[in-house]
Amino acid sequence: MIIRSAFLFRLKPKKSxxxxxxxxxxxxxxxxxxxxxxxxxxxxxxKQSLTY
Known part of the structure; x- marks a missing residue:
């Protein structure tokens, strides 16, 4: 069984x-x-793809 979870964070940055x-x-x-x-x-x- 695969369990996927995620977290969502709201950022509140200052002007700087x-x-x-x-x-x-x-x-x-x-x-x-x-x-x-x-x-x-x-x-x-x-005609060849680059790899990284």
Whole structure:
């Protein structure tokens, strides 16, 4: 039998923390998009998928 459970936490950041969260999420989005771009380019050139 498989039991799945999850926890949900509501964040209540202060204004300074909101700015830091926005900066962090922007950095994560940038890194993800750069990796995706590299994977697409490698596939177009070599018809082979990159692995990480």
């Amino acid at each position: 923390q909101l700015a830091q969260l926005a900066q962090f999420s922007g950095a994560c989005r940038y890194i993800y998009n750069r990796g995706l771009e590299e994977r697409k380019k490698a596939y177009e050139e070599n």
